Amino acid sequence: MRHVTLRDLEVSRIGLGAMGMSHGYTGSGTDDAESIRTVHRALELGVTLIDTAEIYGPYVNEELLGRALQGRRDDVVLATKFGLVSHTGGGEWNLDSGPANIRTAVEGSLKRLGTDHIDLYYQHRVDPNTPIEDTAGAVRELIDQGKVRAFGLSEAGPDTIRRAHAVQPVTAVQSEYSLWTRGVEERVLPVLRELNIGLVPFSPLGRGFLTGAVRSPDQFDENDFRRDNPRFTGENFRHNLALADDVAAVAAEVGATPAQVALAWLLAQGEDIVPIPGTKRVSRVEENAAADAVVLTAGQLDKLGSMPPAAGDTHTAAQAQMLER
Structure with missing residues (x-):
């Protein structure tokens, strides 16, 4: 697999999101052995960027990766x-995202991941009660201490960002x-390119919708967060099936799967974009x-890029309050 550079980190062109192995989706947390095999297979295929968070589980996803990466930490x-x-x-x-909380959080993550450093440490969501300068300063201290290599932000x-x-x-x-x-x-990507900051898209496959494998909300178990997601409910769901079909049509032309086409479109948007599709298989x-x-x-690319917008918000109203898009 090709590699690119996110500012000062060399990473594989496509990463791996680990959340669904433990949290959020139908079947999450039911087969840790298969999840560990998935991590190992990703490494064999040249995937180097692996993404998790302390809230996934909470905590159990970091613990799972800690087990999966024993003896392989330098590959990731x-x-x-x-x-x-x-x-x-x-x-x-x-x-x-107060400094005291960050200092506590990093020690827990290091222990669960079985490592002495985190390569890329993200603020998961912007905390309106903590000046971002204080958060960035706390991470800078962790970088100076060697516990973190690089600083990231999410949403x-x-x-x-500035x-x-x-x-x-x-x-x-x-x-x-x-x-x-x-x-x-419109608003974020131009700033990232001005400041030489990489973009790491999560949910690059539309939480599975763009793969064409999701055809009914009945496929989700009671613990699947998509059951309440506006894009996966009611008339929105039926409208969005046409988008998945449009991706599938291009995939048929290319001789690839819809998931591969959706990812290839993202990769074509720039060398500074590294998607992290999640899977546990x-x-x-x-x-x-x-x-x-x-x-x-x-x-x-033009056909895909001109697809009509999806129906429904990407998050519930409560979740959307944490976004700064």
């Missing part, structure tokens, strides 16, 4: 996130970006990694 650019667990009293799903807006970057250079911003979620193109990581070799024509 390991990313995790802080800020959605308040260790100072608020608990899980409470924004806290941050242009002003936050202010953080002025204190500690930001290596990457992680935001949702795919054929059906393109909001970063060996077969899927093999499919996703092969997207690096898929070449789309200018006409196919």
Whole structure:
């Protein structure tokens, strides 16, 4: 697999999101052995960027990766996130990016991951109660101590990115970006390119929708967060099936799968974009990694890029309050 550079980190062109191995999706946490095999197969295929967070589980996803990466740590650019667990009293799903919380969070992540350093440490969501300068300064101290190599932000807006970057250079911003979620193109991506910051798209396959494998909400179990996601409910779901069919039509022309086409479109948007499709299955990581070799024509890229917008918001109203798009 090709490699690119996110500011100062060399990474594989396509990464691996580990959240679904433990959290959020139908079947999450039911087969750790297969998840570990998936991590190992990703490494064999040349995937180096692996992404997790302390909130996934919470905690169990980092523990899973710690087991999977025993003896393989040097093969990986390991990313995790802080800020959605308040260790100072608020608990899980409470924004806290204060310096004291970060210092506590990093020690827990290092222990669970079985490592002495984190390659890319993201603020998971912007904390409106903590000046971003304080957050960036706390991460800068961790970098000076050798516990962290690089600083990242997730779902941050242009002003936050600029202010953080002025204190500690930001290596990457992680935001949702795919054929059906393109909001970063107008406001965020130009700032990233001005400041030489990479973009790491999560949910690059539309939480599975763009693969064509999701045809009914009945496929989701009661623990699957997509059951409440506006894009996966009611008339929105039926409207969005046509988008998945459009991707499948291009895939048929190319001789690739819809997932590979959706990823290839993202890769074509720039060498500074490194998607992290998530999976807990060996077969899927093999499919996703092969997207690096898929070449789309200018006409196919235009056809995909001109697809109509998806129906429905990407998050529930409560979740959307944490976004700075």
